[in-house]
Amino acid sequence: MDKTLAPNAARGALDGFTAAPALGLAAACPMTRFVLRGRAEALAAAEAELGFLLPRQACRAASLDGRHALWLGPDEWLILAPLADGPALGEALEAAMGAHPHSLVEISQRQTAIVISGPRATGLLNVGCPLDLDLAAFPVGMCTRTVFAKAEIGLWRRAPDSFHIEVWRSFSPYVWRFLEAAGAEYA
Amino acid sequence: MQKFSALELFRQGLSGQSGWRPQWRNPEPKAAYDAVIIGGGGHGLGAAYYLAKQHGLRNIAVLEKGWLGGGNTGRNTTIIRSNYLFDESAALYDHALKLWEGLSQDLNYNVMFSQRGVLMLAHTVHDVQVFKRHVHANRANGVDNEWLSAEEAKAFCPPLNIQPNMRYPVLGGALQRRGGTARHDAVAWGYARAADALGVDIIENCEVTAIRRNAAGAVEAVETTRGVIKTPKIGVSAAGHTSVVLGMAGVRLPLESYPLQALVSEPIKPVFPCVVMSNTIHAYISQSDKGELVIGAGTDVYTSYTQRGGLHINQHTLEAICELFPMFRRMRMLRNWGGIVDVTPDRSPIIAKTSVPGLYVNCGWGTGGFKATPGAAHTLAWTIAKDEPHPINAPFTIERFRDGFLIDEAAAAAVAH
Amino acid sequence: MLLITCPYCGPRPELEFSHGGEAHIARPEKPSELSIEDWTQYLYLRANPKGLHAERWRHLHGCARFFNALRDTTTDQFVATYKAGEPRPTGGAA
Amino acid sequence: MNAPFRTAAGGRHDRGRPVSFSFDGKTYQGFAGDTLASALLANGVCLMGRSFKYHRPRGVIAAGSDEPNALVSVQRDAARYAPNLRATQVELYEGLSSESQNRWPSLAFDVGSVNNLASPFIPAGFYYKTFMWPRKAWDRFYEPNIRAAAGLGRSPTEADPDRYLNRYAHCEVLVVGGGPAGLAAALAAAQGGGRVILADEQTELGGSLLSATDATIDGKPSDDWLAETLASLAALPNVTLLKRATAFGYFAHNMIGVTERLTDHLAAPNAATPRERLWNIRAKQVVLAAGSIERPLVFPDNDRPGILLADAARTYLNRYGVKPGKRVVVATGHDGAYRAALDLHRAGVEIAAIADLRPNPTGPLVEAARAAGLPIRPACAITGTSGGLRVITARLSPIKGAGQVGPAQIVPCDAVLMSGGFTPSVHLFSQSRGKLRWDQDLLTYLPDQSAEQERSAGACRGRFGLAEALADGFAAGAAASGAEVSRTFAVEALEGDPRGVIGALPHDRGVNAKAFVDWQNDVTTKDLKLAVREGFQSIEHIKRYTTTGMATDQGKTSNLNALGVVADVLHKPIPEVGLTTFRMPYTPVTFGALAGLARGDLFDPVRATPIHDWAAEQGAVFEDVSLWKRARYFPRGSEDMEAAVRRECVSVRAGCGIFDASTLGKIEVVGPDAAEFMNRMYVNAWTKLGVGKCRYGVLCREDGFVTDDGVVGRIAKDRFHVTTTTGGAPRVLGMMEDYLQTEWPDLNVWLTSTTEQWAVIALQGPNARRILEGLVEGIDLSPEALPHMSLAEGRIRGVPTRLFRVSFSGELGFEINVAADHGRAVWEAVWAAGQPHGLTPYGTETMHVLRAEKGFIIVGQETDGTATPDDVGLTWAVGKAKPDFVGKRSLARPAMSEPDRKQLVGLYTDDGAVVLEEGAQIVATAGQTPPMRLIGHVTSSYYSAVLGRSIALAMVSGGRARLGESLYSPSPVGDIPVKVVPTVFYDPEGARVNG
Numbered sequence A: 001m002d003k004t005l006a007p008n009a010a011r012g013a014l015d016g017f018t019a020a021p022a023l024g025l026a027a028a029c030p031m032t033r034f035v036l037r038g039r040a041e042a043l044a045a046a047e048a049e050l051g052f053l054l055p056r057q058a059c060r061a062a063s064l065d066g067r068h069a070l071w072l073g074p075d076e077w078l079i080l081a082p083l084a085d086g087p088a089l090g091e092a093l094e095a096a097m098g099a100h101p102h103s104l105v106e107i108s109q110r111q112t113a114i115v116i117s118g119p120r121a122t123g124l125l126n127v128g129c130p131l132d133l134d135l136a137a138f139p140v141g142m143c144t145r146t147v148f149a150k151a152e153i154g155l156w157r158r159a160p161d162s163f164h165i166e167v168w169r170s171f172s173p174y175v176w177r178f179l180e181a182a183g184a185e186y187a
Numbered sequence B: 001m002q003k004f005s006a007l008e009l010f011r012q013g014l015s016g017q018s019g020w021r022p023q024w025r026n027p028e029p030k031a032a033y034d035a036v037i038i039g040g041g042g043h044g045l046g047a048a049y050y051l052a053k054q055h056g057l058r059n060i061a062v063l064e065k066g067w068l069g070g071g072n073t074g075r076n077t078t079i080i081r082s083n084y085l086f087d088e089s090a091a092l093y094d095h096a097l098k099l100w101e102g103l104s105q106d107l108n109y110n111v112m113f114s115q116r117g118v119l120m121l122a123h124t125v126h127d128v129q130v131f132k133r134h135v136h137a138n139r140a141n142g143v144d145n146e147w148l149s150a151e152e153a154k155a156f157c158p159p160l161n162i163q164p165n166m167r168y169p170v171l172g173g174a175l176q177r178r179g180g181t182a183r184h185d186a187v188a189w190g191y192a193r194a195a196d197a198l199g200v201d202i203i204e205n206c207e208v209t210a211i212r213r214n215a216a217g218a219v220e221a222v223e224t225t226r227g228v229i230k231t232p233k234i235g236v237s238a239a240g241h242t243s244v245v246l247g248m249a250g251v252r253l254p255l256e257s258y259p260l261q262a263l264v265s266e267p268i269k270p271v272f273p274c275v276v277m278s279n280t281i282h283a284y285i286s287q288s289d290k291g292e293l294v295i296g297a298g299t300d301v302y303t304s305y306t307q308r309g310g311l312h313i314n315q316h317t318l319e320a321i322c323e324l325f326p327m328f329r330r331m332r333m334l335r336n337w338g339g340i341v342d343v344t345p346d347r348s349p350i351i352a353k354t355s356v357p358g359l360y361v362n363c364g365w366g367t368g369g370f371k372a373t374p375g376a377a378h379t380l381a382w383t384i385a386k387d388e389p390h391p392i393n394a395p396f397t398i399e400r401f402r403d404g405f406l407i408d409e410a411a412a413a414a415v416a417h
Numbered sequence C: 001m002l003l004i005t006c007p008y009c010g011p012r013p014e015l016e017f018s019h020g021g022e023a024h025i026a027r028p029e030k031p032s033e034l035s036i037e038d039w040t041q042y043l044y045l046r047a048n049p050k051g052l053h054a055e056r057w058r059h060l061h062g063c064a065r066f067f068n069a070l071r072d073t074t075t076d077q078f079v080a081t082y083k084a085g086e087p088r089p090t091g092g093a094a
Numbered sequence D: 001m002n003a004p005f006r007t008a009a010g011g012r013h014d015r016g017r018p019v020s021f022s023f024d025g026k027t028y029q030g031f032a033g034d035t036l037a038s039a040l041l042a043n044g045v046c047l048m049g050r051s052f053k054y055h056r057p058r059g060v061i062a063a064g065s066d067e068p069n070a071l072v073s074v075q076r077d078a079a080r081y082a083p084n085l086r087a088t089q090v091e092l093y094e095g096l097s098s099e100s101q102n103r104w105p106s107l108a109f110d111v112g113s114v115n116n117l118a119s120p121f122i123p124a125g126f127y128y129k130t131f132m133w134p135r136k137a138w139d140r141f142y143e144p145n146i147r148a149a150a151g152l153g154r155s156p157t158e159a160d161p162d163r164y165l166n167r168y169a170h171c172e173v174l175v176v177g178g179g180p181a182g183l184a185a186a187l188a189a190a191q192g193g194g195r196v197i198l199a200d201e202q203t204e205l206g207g208s209l210l211s212a213t214d215a216t217i218d219g220k221p222s223d224d225w226l227a228e229t230l231a232s233l234a235a236l237p238n239v240t241l242l243k244r245a246t247a248f249g250y251f252a253h254n255m256i257g258v259t260e261r262l263t264d265h266l267a268a269p270n271a272a273t274p275r276e277r278l279w280n281i282r283a284k285q286v287v288l289a290a291g292s293i294e295r296p297l298v299f300p301d302n303d304r305p306g307i308l309l310a311d312a313a314r315t316y317l318n319r320y321g322v323k324p325g326k327r328v329v330v331a332t333g334h335d336g337a338y339r340a341a342l343d344l345h346r347a348g349v350e351i352a353a354i355a356d357l358r359p360n361p362t363g364p365l366v367e368a369a370r371a372a373g374l375p376i377r378p379a380c381a382i383t384g385t386s387g388g389l390r391v392i393t394a395r396l397s398p399i400k401g402a403g404q405v406g407p408a409q410i411v412p413c414d415a416v417l418m419s420g421g422f423t424p425s426v427h428l429f430s431q432s433r434g435k436l437r438w439d440q441d442l443l444t445y446l447p448d449q450s451a452e453q454e455r456s457a458g459a460c461r462g463r464f465g466l467a468e469a470l471a472d473g474f475a476a477g478a479a480a481s482g483a484e485v486s487r488t489f490a491v492e493a494l495e496g497d498p499r500g501v502i503g504a505l506p507h508d509r510g511v512n513a514k515a516f517v518d519w520q521n522d523v524t525t526k527d528l529k530l531a532v533r534e535g536f537q538s539i540e541h542i543k544r545y546t547t548t549g550m551a552t553d554q555g556k557t558s559n560l561n562a563l564g565v566v567a568d569v570l571h572k573p574i575p576e577v578g579l580t581t582f583r584m585p586y587t588p589v590t591f592g593a594l595a596g597l598a599r600g601d602l603f604d605p606v607r608a609t610p611i612h613d614w615a616a617e618q619g620a621v622f623e624d625v626s627l628w629k630r631a632r633y634f635p636r637g638s639e640d641m642e643a644a645v646r647r648e649c650v651s652v653r654a655g656c657g658i659f660d661a662s663t664l665g666k667i668e669v670v671g672p673d674a675a676e677f678m679n680r681m682y683v684n685a686w687t688k689l690g691v692g693k694c695r696y697g698v699l700c701r702e703d704g705f706v707t708d709d710g711v712v713g714r715i716a717k718d719r720f721h722v723t724t725t726t727g728g729a730p731r732v733l734g735m736m737e738d739y740l741q742t743e744w745p746d747l748n749v750w751l752t753s754t755t756e757q758w759a760v761i762a763l764q765g766p767n768a769r770r771i772l773e774g775l776v777e778g779i780d781l782s783p784e785a786l787p788h789m790s791l792a793e794g795r796i797r798g799v800p801t802r803l804f805r806v807s808f809s810g811e812l813g814f815e816i817n818v819a820a821d822h823g824r825a826v827w828e829a830v831w832a833a834g835q836p837h838g839l840t841p842y843g844t845e846t847m848h849v850l851r852a853e854k855g856f857i858i859v860g861q862e863t864d865g866t867a868t869p870d871d872v873g874l875t876w877a878v879g880k881a882k883p884d885f886v887g888k889r890s891l892a893r894p895a896m897s898e899p900d901r902k903q904l905v906g907l908y909t910d911d912g913a914v915v916l917e918e919g920a921q922i923v924a925t926a927g928q929t930p931p932m933r934l935i936g937h938v939t940s941s942y943y944s945a946v947l948g949r950s951i952a953l954a955m956v957s958g959g960r961a962r963l964g965e966s967l968y969s970p971s972p973v974g975d976i977p978v979k980v981v982p983t984v985f986y987d988p989e990g991a992r993v994n995g
């Protein structure tokens, strides 16, 4: 028997989801994700490995070469990286942090991402998200966990009119459909 | 007491209803009473009534900081039922229910007790298990409670949505036919009038600000906004304010006070024949005799004495109502309000003696004490009069928290795996 | 819906938070050595003041941190929010 | 077209767009821009409703949201039926179909009006005094009849198909009210540069300017000024103008709820457009510019159709081109009515009399009326009216000193205009918990101390004049935005004296005269006096006893007059009588708008596992477990659940079963102190658990009761893979975080939820190893290498896996954890590999039976939040040597070691074919009657196909000491005898986990 699955055997939670173009909704491509926690020494080691500083300012993201670190809490970061970086990144980070107290947990498939862009983005988001999404209040580069209707999301503004939404896998159809329903009048 | 009857109403009608006298006096507080009840809600007024009627204490007073029934008695959704799980609770609530059944006649005041049935919906397999356990336990305790299939539930309550494609389909429900509603204000007023007729002084606008204790530690007087009143016995029935009042005597109780909101719709012609509760999707509803849909759900998440809460709580409640009764989506909310409910760790009340001699407390009714009004009042009166609990309230001590004999109705409905 | 200032993230809507009861109740070091009365106090007795209340919140759907707040329970206005471990701020009439 | 009361010109409606509509089945014509009320009035239809209690014929008295009488139902189609709408707010569209309410058989002839005849015998609160005998008659007769008589409109009967949306919004300044004060506030606030939202409940912005005629602002007619102002505001990018948008609630921390009505005014709305949008607006600053509400006069027979508020009449005339009548009597205690009289006079309406309560009315408006030759009667009270379905005369009496009136004169008319002055709209201010202050001069409550970041401006704080309102609004807007701006408005307008009257007018009509205070709820001065007579002194009691102010208008027109009447009877000044509490909503809010999109599948998230679709394709029946959908059983053909479960059970024990366990909560506990943390949290001891080994963990709350359980695997020295129950996952993580963050922040350990990272495929049954063998790489599946309760990491069909050898069925079992995206493919691979080995998919129901056969508990089913580990037979799991763990101290409380605590036991019914009902009770002796002595209850009960009989688990008082005893389970068909047996029914030696 063939010992490996076909390469296309992976199924994302939002495979096959489409929405009217006017809504600016798209499923992001699969990514490598880690949650990084730890004490100062470990964090410094992780920064050295990543090649950039973990954002220490609340609710901000930092990036380099397609890798991103999103501040989630005072000692918690979400590391996003291209899918291809995969386990190797985790191994490298683990190796770098070594015995310094830390926790690195892969959650690549715990969550998935939705991108919403265009002039309606903030309006649609504000149907379910109670945050002030004005550029002054939520500038480009800001990221935070928050709520969207009855789901928790991670919201990251990547451009004035474009947001990256991290959402747990099983909640992603709900968030997607809610956004679609929010924009039904434009579809 | 001027008797209330159809005949009297007619007689008065001939003279422009001009011959009615005050339903209760408006006395000045005396310097001393044999017992004082703090809190002029249904429980406190009822306790005074039973103290006077059944225990012969006539020189007593009810002290109310505002207007009678202005606490939770005047702001509750009036659901009455007794199909609680544990034997202790079922006994207490059913004791109350039996008193409800004769209350209008007993008080000569129509409290509009309406046994239209309380239907509790099950939406999950776990709900079904829990409710069936209730049904079995209640029947064995002699408390009526029956299981209805979804179709039977719909037949009992025609507006109910039992479509299988609902997010949480209705799998059935537990129905207590003897349950129902009563007119909340009338309960306070009816007890006040009947107690007053037995000589009880009902004193409004009289806030208790301190409790004085003698050298032996026993209570001897209360300080109020209308002067000092001596008394050897104090019954505290202050609902959301219990912690504040007992703090005056140095007694701490395991209580936290939360806002609980309710709302009514605009009135409509009769459409909703019973009471429906859904704990799983968080809402309950009935229709008052005046025609409003009376709707409530859970508390806000933080403690507060503001008698109001957040809009999102009502939004969740109405989401649930619209899901269960989609035809009400075009109905409109007329008024929303909040009360302050005092909640114990096991969600069961305390009706007991305290560590301070002469100080008795009735509290911790949380979101559900209206239904217990006559029972709580009756057993509190007994406890005050005899300085020992009635068998029915004996398990509802303060010490149960220390010793671990909790009566945990809330946990008993714990969410399963 | 309250507006709660997370000491880490700033003002955020109540929907993002969970309430955690009274603040500054440390779990006893050695519970087994506690008298039943003291243990009961720890387990169940909570301040329920009408007025300033030190309480815990968790920014559950945000930075996920527990923190403390001083709030007036007669108005629901916050006087201060501060990180867990910090002492209760003094004074501060609502 | 025959609209006898329409003026020839004027008004803001569109005379070029006639619209036909129906009321009570009859078709009429109006114009676009009309309200139902204005169009009916134009057509001479005055009678629009019946009152709540006495079914008195009623006409419209107001022109806005304060209307108490003209309540109608509007039906777009069968499913779009809305009761209790105010005709004054219903906008006309082509084909609008409306009907009156609370009448039968018709509005003009209503049988219910016998109540009016019985009114002497049914005063306020009459129902408290009667209907008590005979007792049974209450349920069967009295109450049903009371209920049938109550209510206004009828409920919709079908599900409302319309869409509703919510949205959150933020702004620096929110202005409520788009009258002169609000517009000026917005103009100023916009200059601060921040975001400004202006919301007004009317169809057009402008407030009182919409019915102003002669005023000029900055030298322009007010209409022109309004149009220019609106255009300039609309052009500002930082300003959002919302019309048809009612600010209905003021919540803590400057959150304001606004409902915006989007389609009710359209003849053919697009189905995708929401009917209403609910705005949750968090504002840094709020300016309340909500204006004021005109007060009616309280005099006998003041409720006949044709009697309306003076300013409402002006609105009908100036805004809608409708004359309220042809010959009008004006009754007033306030200058404002003169403005109405003048406007009507100019429009050709005959003013039959202006009866002014005041002895010496003066001022510019009065003078203008005198100059116009209007018949002013000073010191004159209106003391009655006549007419059936429309007023035909007014009774005017000269006032003779304190409360006395002289001989009356009857004045024929077809309309009466009344005005007692204006009551500032302090609703939202008061909702915000701002403190009100009584103003003895203006005879009204005004905003005093703010509780939020808020300020009031214009008429809602007693600045009634147009010039004042503009200036006040501008100043408030500037202050709110922090903008350093100033501006003056040059206003030319006739301004009156702001003072008016409150309470009942003097009359000579005796005790049975009906002077209405609350129109909708039929509360008269007599009812208020009766309440006081019966000892109700608090205004809160009077409200509840008489229901004054409790109608759908919430006392907008009535509350202050009720206070006046009560103050009078009590001989107390009004502020001592107090005020009832203003509550949200300002006007009723549609349930659907509050619920928004949360309906059907969006009511709550539907969580589905990666394998869900496969199960659905196989025809699985699902159950809801918290937010998850779990496959409950997989029926084949026409199988019912029982048959499917029996088959699934047998297949697992005989061959192998496959089960989707992905919903189990998973928490990765990582860090050097991981084992220490686990020791403190769980009752078990963890230090000695080897890497690659698993242990069943039990979690208690601090009160000692079991709250969760699950298998925990040690992945590495510093890494545990913890599983929780499906529903318990968030609770357990929250509890762990609480201890970690607040009690033990020094521990070097961190928690991460991995529930959704892993799809979990349970393979249970004697053939499990055989099936896996061909699929797994890098893991030695032999019993020696991978014994029961151990784990290994490797690959399965190339996908990295954490493979657990665990069993919740008692059979040889594995749980395959693979990353979620691969869950389905791996499942299908296992499925394919299992075909030769009789692999059968099974659901939660079979899982439950299998574990019950083995005596394994389900937290939440065997436990109910009141069970200790010992109660459910888990003493063996408790790390006795540990000095502490969460819950340990509580387990030493007296009640926890009571011998008669309920303990988990097994039960066999004497008749193995009888399956007890879950929840059934247990008694020690047969034949008891209620109240029985209950000693336990059945927690789980199934028919066990492998055992060929029923089994049950039960919590029974002192149960473990009762092994072998006979007990009974009472049931409707009699006591069912049962025997107490051990909890393990199947394979008690536990041999089968070894395959």
Ligand SMILES: Cc1cc2nc3c(=O)[nH]c(=O)nc-3n(C[C@H](O)[C@H](O)[C@H](O)COP(=O)(O)OP(=O)(O)OC[C@H]3O[C@@H](n4cnc5c(N)ncnc54)[C@H](O)[C@@H]3O)c2cc1C
Binding pocket: B038, B039, B040, B041, B042, B043, B044, B063, B064, B065, B066, B067, B068, B069, B070, B071, B072, B073, B074, B075, B076, B077, B078, B079, B080, B206, B207, B208, B209, B237, B238, B239, B240, B241, B245, B260, B261, B262, B296, B337, B338, B339, B340, B341, B365, B366, B367, B368, B369, B370, B371, B372
């Ligand atoms: C929104 C809401 C819905 C509810 N729905 C239901 C329901 O459907 N069914 C049900 O059974 N229960 C329900 N409840 C609970 C129920 O209302 C209460 O448990 C019950 O009414 C308590 O009655 P009481 O007489 O003890 O308290 P209250 O009526 O609150 O009376 C206590 C009185 O004590 C007075 N007081 C306080 N401090 C002092 C002082 N220092 N001096 C003098 N007087 C003082 C207060 O002013 C108050 O009047 C609900 C509660 C709320 C708020």
Ligand SMILES: NC(=O)c1ccc[n+]([C@@H]2O[C@H](COP(=O)([O-])OP(=O)(O)OC[C@H]3O[C@@H](n4cnc5c(N)ncnc54)[C@H](O)[C@@H]3O)[C@@H](O)[C@H]2O)c1
Binding pocket: D176, D177, D178, D179, D180, D181, D182, D199, D200, D201, D202, D206, D207, D208, D209, D245, D246, D247, D248, D289, D290, D291, D292, D336, D422, D425, D428, D457, D458, D459, D460, D463, D464, D465, D466, D469, D495, D496, D497, D498, D586
């Ligand atoms: N002379 C008098 O005695 C007298 C009396 C009353 C009014 N007025 C006139 O009133 C004007 C005062 O101006 P103003 O701006 O204060 O009041 P206004 O009445 O002109 O405007 C108030 C606006 O607020 C709206 N509104 C009220 N509550 C609302 C809510 N909850 N949500 C949304 N919108 C709401 C109303 O629909 C109205 O459009 C002056 O023009 C004055 O001439 C004079």
Ligand SMILES: Cc1cc2nc3c(=O)[nH]c(=O)nc-3n(C[C@H](O)[C@H](O)[C@H](O)COP(=O)(O)O)c2cc1C
Binding pocket: B074, B075, B076, B077, B078, B184, B264, B288, B290, B292, B294, B307, B334, B335, B336, B337, B338, D549, D550, D551, D554, D580, D581, D583
């Ligand atoms: C069962 C019940 C029915 C009510 N029905 C109405 C009603 O028809 N109209 C109304 O205005 N208020 C109604 N109320 C609410 C009261 O007006 C008031 O809000 C409540 O007693 C709390 O008091 P407060 O709002 O003054 O704080 C009702 C309250 C209850 C408890």
Ligand SMILES: [Zn+2]
Binding pocket: C006, C007, C008, C009, C010, C059, C062, C063, C064, C065
């Ligand atoms: Zn935060």
